[in-house]
Amino acid sequence: MTNNSQDSTSLPLPISQSARRTAQQFASEQPNPDKRQQVQQNTLAVSVVNDYLQLMGIETDLETADSWRSIPRLCADVADLKLPGLGRLECRPVSEQAQVCTVPADVWNDFAQSDRIGYVFVQIAESLQWASILGFIRTVSTEQIAFHRLQSPEELLDYLHELRQPLIRLSQWMQGAIETGWQTVESLLSGSPAVSFRQSDATTGNIVRQAKRIDLGIRLQTHPIALIVEIQPGTDQQMDILIQIRPLTGLLPPDLQLLVLDAANEQFLEARSRSADAYIQLQFSGDLGEQFKVSVALEDAEITEAFLI
Incomplete structure (x- = not known):
């Protein structure tokens, strides 16, 4: 029919x-x-x-x-x-x-x-x-x-199922309230190559960086990776945000995709790893109260995290 x-x-x-x-x-x-x-x-x-x-x-x-x-x-x-x-x-x-x-x-x-x-x-x-x-x-x-x-x-x-994911509240990170599963970049990447961030901001004292191990199943068994989120208060009720994907060992696998989606689930930003990348990253600003999602995908495996600024 x-x-x-x-x-x-x-x-x-x-x-x-x-x-x-x-x-x-x-x-x-x-x-x-x-x-x-x-x-x-x-x-x-x-x-x-x-x-x-x-x-x-x-x-x-x-x-x-x-x-x-x-x-x-x-x-x-x-x-x-x-x-x-x-x-x-x-x-x-x-x-x-x-x-x-x-x-x-x-x-x-x-x-x-x-x-x-x-x-x-x-x-x-x-x-x-x-x-x-x-x-x-x-x-x-x-x-x-x-x-x-x-x-x-x-x-x-x-x-x-994605919509039922609890929102990660970035503004609460500034008060030290970090959701379970997230940890400091240093503790997750200990023994990994030095982590590169926005050096010009490194001494301002109001930057928060957290990391989370990403599990894409069998696709990344030999390439464990970390999702790193760095936030810093901006101007006019905005927040500056840096999203980075790093390998826990070696280099990223090629064609690993990093996406930022807006509140309507429309693609906003994209980065894709090449054959010898040590990391990929995306940088943007958002208003307080705004929602977005970060998606990490390799072939047919994908994981999504939902955030509230």
């Missing part, structure tokens, strides 16, 4: 009898046939995503979603699912004949996107017996989304 372009990654799932009853009930409350059809399809899409996430052990809260409240259902084209502690997933229905995914302006304007963590697209069979989760996209800026832009349902689970 799914669009051919998504057959390899889409996830077919049955639509429960309970979901069909709820969709019929919500639809019957609407004033005209078009609105009844919209609410029925939205409710089924939300139910399918809710069932899938619960099956995967991810907590959801249908009752506080706008899609489960009568007035928002009547006044807007909403199909949101609340994930406690994370935000809302917008679950958009897609017909079997559709050539693209459609997102109404109600749920991709700046206000709506402020608490939406992603958009999941669900193809609903005409029989209402089956559905297929086609994939998801993190943010939208247009009403139509091509199928090829969607990430897979499996990648959705990885994304939600």
Whole structure:
């Protein structure tokens, strides 16, 4: 039943009898046939995503979603699912004949996107017996989304896992409150080549540097590495930040990728190791209260750390 372009990654799932009853009930409350059809399809899409996430052990809260409240259902084209502690997933229905995914302006304007963590697209069979989760996209800026832009349902689970990572609060480092797993650069890199940082700042007395061993599994068994973060208060409520990757022994493996992602998970900066690099680094400034992520990847192995300035 799914669009051919998504057959390899889409996830077919049955639509429960309970979901069909709820969709019929919500639809019957609407004033005209078009609105009844919209609410029925939205409710089924939300139910399918809710069932899938619960099956995967991810907590959801249908009752506080706008899609489960009568007035928002009547006044807007909403199909949101609340994930406690994370935000809302917008679950958009897609017909079997559709050539693209459609997102109404109600749920991709700046206000709506402020608490939406992603958009999941669900193809609903005409029989209402089956559905297929086609994939998801993190943010939208247009009403139509091509199928090829969607990430897979499996990648959705990885994304939600990333979002649940506790934030590393850099401003608290300045008060000496360091999260478990981080240690001084000297203690982690003892016996390694001398560590090079911004020498012009080294005597100011308000620089904090912490390091953490990064485990990328079998990919780096012979190349253990450290993630080093250096922070220094800047001007106008900003913080200067240096991110560095160093080997614990020898040199970095080639093609090791270091990324900085912004709060919308868009790539902001990138560095990649060459054949004989002793380190790679990225430097930037951010506002207090701003979030970002650091991703370290080699081939298909990746680890991400989330930070709050």
